[in-house]
Amino acid sequence: MQSEKIKLAKVLEKIGDYFSPKVVGEVNDVYVKVAKIKGDELPWHNHKEEDELFLILKGSLFFEIEGEDGFVMEEGELFVIPRGINHRVSSVEECQILLVENKTTAHTGEIVSTITRTIADQLE
Amino acid sequence: MQSEKIKLAKVLEKIGDYFSPKVVGEVNDVYVKVAKIKGDELPWHNHKEEDELFLILKGSLFFEIEGEDGFVMEEGELFVIPRGINHRVSSVEECQILLVENKTTAHTGEIVSTITRTIADQLE
Numbered sequence: 001m002q003s004e005k006i007k008l009a010k011v012l013e014k015i016g017d018y019f020s021p022k023v024v025g026e027v028n029d030v031y032v033k034v035a036k037i038k039g040d041e042l043p044w045h046n047h048k049e050e051d052e053l054f055l056i057l058k059g060s061l062f063f064e065i066e067g068e069d070g071f072v073m074e075e076g077e078l079f080v081i082p083r084g085i086n087h088r089v090s091s092v093e094e095c096q097i098l099l100v101e102n103k104t105t106a107h108t109g110e111i112v113s114t115i116t117r118t119i120a121d122q123l124e
Numbered sequence: 125m126q127s128e129k130i131k132l133a134k135v136l137e138k139i140g141d142y143f144s145p146k147v148v149g150e151v152n153d154v155y156v157k158v159a160k161i162k163g164d165e166l167p168w169h170n171h172k173e174e175d176e177l178f179l180i181l182k183g184s185l186f187f188e189i190e191g192e193d194g195f196v197m198e199e200g201e202l203f204v205i206p207r208g209i210n211h212r213v214s215s216v217e218e219c220q221i222l223l224v225e226n227k228t229t230a231h232t233g234e235i236v237s238t239i240t241r242t243i244a245d246q247l248e
Contacts, residue, residue: 005187005195005203008179025204027177027224030154032202053151055132055222057200063129071129076181078156079129080149098179100151100224 008034008057012096019115021099021107021122033099033122037061040090045109046083050102053080059095064088132158132181136220143239145223145231145246157223157246161185164214169233170207174226177204183219188212 006024011034015022018038025032034057044066054061055078063079064070066086073079081087089097107117130148135158139146142162149156158181168190178185179202187203188194190210197203205211213221232240 005197005201008200008202025177025202025224027175027204028154028226030152030224032177032224051151053149053156055156073129076132077129078132078149080151100149100154100156102152 008098012036012057017115018094020117023123024098026103029103030100031103031105031122033101035097035099037089037091037095037097038093040088041113041115042088042090043108043111043113044086044088045111046086047101047105047109049083050105051080051083052105053078053100054089055098055100057096057098059091059093061095061097062090062092064090132222136160136181141239142218144241147247148222150227153227154224155227155229155246157225159221159223161213161215161219161221162217164212165237165239166212166214167232167235167237168210168212169235170210171225171229171233173207174229175204175207176229177202177224178213179222179224181220181222183215183217185219185221186214186216188214 018036019042021033021035023031023033056073056075061073139160142160143166145157145159147155147157180197180199185197
């Protein structure tokens, strides 16, 4: 069990790839992760049984939900995408985010793309 | 199910009492909360079966774990206090934090003090 404090900026600094979350905290059945987003390669996907929380740490994120107008999320804003809802996120400039997800949540749902990361990748 | 983005600063602005968390997101079996901390009234307590995550949004927090030296957490730092471990937090100046806890986690564990809040209080 983790027993040290974690400086999010330090973890983010070390992340080389965009759309590649890293686990920073384990809390019961969830992982808290950070990621850097830049570009629009993330495919549309959903997590059938799992909600997913996004918090913007730095920059801004374009959030799209199938059938709805896209919207911009700014630093200090949070959004929960309910289970089963198709979504994707993108950003022109680098955006840093925090995620709260079940340990079982697959990165890009049932979709597999070149950017898809396994849980093992995210725990490295 | 929540489907609007939440501005954490707006929620924090409305919180009148210190040590009084408010739920800002529901993600599967966990609540994500924000709280303002000032003073040292929070009693020593633990959560028998539940880990609890603290992320500092603003200011600094003094974190104490029974039998260990206290330490300071600064903005952008995160700590998971494992289940069953006695702890308390305090701050001389106002500190704003984000918490990730199981829905079942009691505010001050099995201890009841004048500052103890129910889950209903936190969902108001």
